Amino acid sequence: QVQLVESGGGLVQAGGSLRLSCAASARTFTTNTMGWFRQAPGKEREFVAAISRSTGSSYYADSVKGRFTISRDNAKNTVVLQMNSLKPEDTAVYYCAGSRVAARLLVAEVDHWGQGTQVTVSS
Numbered sequence: 001q002v003q004l005v006e007s008g009g010g011l012v013q014a015g016g017s018l019r020l021s022c023a024a025s026a027r028t029f030t031t032n033t034m035g036w037f038r039q040a041p042g043k044e045r046e047f048v049a050a051i052s053r054s055t056g057s058s059y060y061a062d063s064v065k066g067r068f069t070i071s072r073d074n075a076k077n078t079v080v081l082q083m084n085s086l087k088p089e090d091t092a093v094y095y096c097a098g099s100r101v102a103a104r105l106l107v108a109e110v111d112h113w114g115q116g117t118q119v120t121v122s123s
Helices: none
Strands: 004-008 010-013 018-024 033-039 046-052 058-060 068-073 078-083 092-099 117-122
Touching: 004 092, 004 117, 018 033, 018 092, 018 117, 033 068, 033 078, 046 068, 046 078, 046 092, 058 068
Parallel strands: 010 117
Antiparallel strands: 004 018, 018 078, 033 046, 033 092, 046 058, 068 078, 092 117
């Protein structure tokens, strides 16, 4: 079973930046695409960004385009989400995700989840 281990997150003021990292314990077809979802209290888990090893393509939710950047190191099986110009509405638990699907991910298409890391943006 592949494990995804996240690091980063924390508390930041609006307009600030944070960097999330996720390391996969193995390189398999089920980590073809790695990315991030987030879940705020009382809301459903939503897609944030993803990047595919097979295509090299990256995908973003409209709400984070131009502010967040996703990148990956295939040799190290890691993915990084750089979050700039953070807003209070970005506050959520962020989950690393791995999937065999080479596309913008749906929750149902995720093969592996990380444990989640809290991001809090104060106004």
